[in-house]
Amino acid sequence: MKLNFPNIEKNQFLNEIGDISRFTARFFREVSKPKQEYREFINQCYWIGYKTLTLVGITAFIMGLVLTIQSRPTLVEFGAESYLPSMVSVSLIREIAPVITALICAGKIGSGMGAELGSMRVTEQIDAMExxxxNPFKYLVVTRVMAATLMVPVLSSLANAISLYGGYLGVNIRGQVSWHLYWFQVFGVLDFSDMLPSLVKTFFFGFAIGIIGTYKGYNSTKGTEGVGRSATTAVIVASLLVFIIDLIAVQITDILGLT
Amino acid sequence: MEKDLKPVIQVKNVNKSFGENHVLRDFSMEVLPGENLVILGKSGSGKSVLIKCIINLIQPDSGQIIVLDHDINELDQDELDRLRAKVGFLFQSNALYDSMTVRENLEFPLRIHWTKEERAKNAENAVKEALEDVGLAHTVNMMPSELSGGMRKRIALARALILNPSVILYDEPTTGLDPITAREISELMMEVQKKYNATSVIISHDLNCIRITSNRVIMLIDGRCYADDTFENLRLSKDPKIREFFD
Known part of the structure; x- marks a missing residue:
């Protein structure tokens, strides 16, 4: 008997893509139907948004601080220390803050959804709901995906602000830049083409994290082992998708001349 | 049971397979009003699949299932939801919602089947009555994780009863419980059956539970109805396949 492992993996991969596509199509069908679970949606916004805020805030602050401290020597070498606030703010707003926020959310929210829904699946709670x-899809999936799509941009915007504040402290550790001058330089260099693409892509990050987290959990099998696997693969796939979406967003921004 | 009574549940020539595993093969049965029918069979013999087909959680490959005069394969989602309100289901794993209190667990089915006004007026009493029926009125604000296995089973039964169902489906109600608690649950099932005058289908291989609860037992072997008789007659049977369960 001839075993062809690469083909098996390829088929599994394509089947998975097909299943995720059908799951996403079902999400849009259910969203368009009346009678949404608004209360559960608000509840999920609280869990996804408010309960992730501290983690995102601390990470964003450290990110801004570290990026500034790390960038200083190179700029000093070229005599361009005065460009530090401008350079750091563009890097943070356009790329680093949204992507790192999305990765944190993929880790916390994605794994949480995968584990929670997976556990509900294997303990028959989803069947009990039905x-x-x-409608368990509407109650569990639609509310979580919508909340993630809405909350990740909010968290990312807050991360932008907090990381810029971290940058301010970073600048002042070894230099002397006033509060007003720092923000004058930051907003002097940032414009619409920096902010909008950065904000728009975070909606897609949130949607991808929500869809993958709920898909993995909702279709969990094989008992507690399956729940663990759902949580892990939700993080891996969602993180990978964040990078892929970021790559596509950069290409589109470039094509549209928003760089 | 009187023979001219109209069956509450009719399962006609149902087949269900998962890949090469043929779980139900041309299976048929009827359940009469007020009857306590037990489905007995080995683990993996298709008992849980059958009970989930009755409530349409699993769709059979072929055959017909009629519950309370409705062919479940021909119902749209709204009709199916309305039918499900008349059928209580006690899951093997209890399936209590971990993130909700006992009260919220019991109120959950009401949010769909009762109007907002009905809920505001009657939900409190309905929850109280259902919890009193299972002897756990004091647990109303507790979380499922704070309850013992037997208590969780009782709460799950209270949730199944909250809409005053005509039919109650029990999926292995005493599995994982100690013999004393298992007996208490079996007796509780009889009490609620009397109070609610409900028809019950019980999936079990716990002989004590079957002895206490059953009017009739169907033995499921290799996806087919192998025997259909009272518990006592089956217990005294000399058929080797039936004896396997009792020896």
């Missing part, structure tokens, strides 16, 4: 007359 038997009680509630």
């Amino acid at each position: 038997v009680s007359g509630t």
Whole structure:
């Protein structure tokens, strides 16, 4: 008997892509139907947004601080120390803050959704929901994906602000830049073409994290082992998708001349 | 049971396979009003699949299932939801929502089947009554994680009863419980059956539970109905396949 492992993996990969596409199509069908679960949506916004805020805030602050401290020697070498606030702010707003925020959310929210829904699947809670007359897809999936799509941009915007504040402290550790001058330089260099693409792509990051997290959890099998696998693969796939979306966003921004 | 009574559940020539694994083969049965029917079979014999087909959580490959005069394969989602309100389901794993209190667990089915006004007026009493029926009124604000296995089973039963169902489906109600608690649950099932005058289908291989609860037992072997008789007659049977369960 001839075993052809690469072909098996390729088929599994294509099947997975097909299943995720069908899952996403079902999401759009369910969203367009009336009677949404608004209460659960608000609840999920609280869990995804508010409960992730501290983690995102601390990370963003350290990110801004470290980036500034690390960038200083190179700029000093070229005699361009005065460009430090401008350079750091563009790097943070355009790329680093949104992507790092999305990766943190992929880790925390994606794995949380994968584990929670996976555990509900294997303990028959999703079946119980269906038997009680509630549409579990609408109650569990639609609310979480919508909340992630809305909250990741909010978290990313807050991360932008906090990381810039970290940058201010970083600049002042070994230099002397006033509060007003720092922000004057930051907003002097940032414009619409920096902010908008950065904000728009975070909606896609949030959507991808929500879809992958709920897909993995909702379709979890094989007991507790399956729950663990759902949580892990949700993080891996969501993180990978964040980078792929970022790559596509950069290409589109470039084509549209927004660089 | 009177023979002229109209069956509450009719399962006609149902087949269900998962790949090469043929779980149900041309399986048929009827359940009469007020009856406590037990489906007995080995683990993996298709008992849980059958009970999930009855509530349409799993769709059979072929055959017909009629519940309370409705062919479940011909119902749209709204009709199916309305039918499900008349059928209580006790899951093997209890399936209590971990993130909700006992009260929220019990109120969950009401949010779909009762109006906002009905909920505001009657939900409190309905929850209280269902919890009193299972002897756990004091647990109303507790989380499922704070309850023992037997208590969780009782709460799951209370949730199944909250909409006053005509039919109750029990999926291995005593699995994982100690013999004393298992007996208490079996007796509780009889009490609620009397109070609610419900028809019950019980999936089990716990002989004590079957002895206490059953009017009739169907033995499921290799996806087919191998025997259909009372517990006592099956217990006294000399058929080697039936004896396997009792020896």
